[in-house]
Amino acid sequence: MSEEADLIRRAQAGDRDAFGVLVERHRPAAHRVALALVGAHEPAMDLTQEAVLRVFEGRDRLDA
Numbered sequence: 880m881s882e883e884a885d886l887i888r889r890a891q892a893g894d895r896d897a898f899g900v901l902v903e904r905h906r907p908a909a910h911r912v913a914l915a916l917v918g919a920h921e922p923a924m925d926l927t928q929e930a931v932l933r934v935f936e937g938r939d940r941l942d943a
Contacts, residue, residue: 883943885943887901887941888943891939902931906927913926913927913930
């Protein structure tokens with residue numbers, strides 16, 4: 880099992896530290912996508928945060 884898959888499975892089991900590692904690992908890419916969509920830093924940060932929240936709420940559906 881890859882480290883990423885292990886982190887996803889742990890996050891799905893409720894391990895907030897594992898979810899935090901995933902967020903920190905993928906936040907820069909998510910922010911770049913959001914910035915490309917809206918063209919401004921603050922709205923991109925808001926979109927990124929919203930995306931993180933939605934992933935957290937749907938973490939049981941993540942594909943490890």
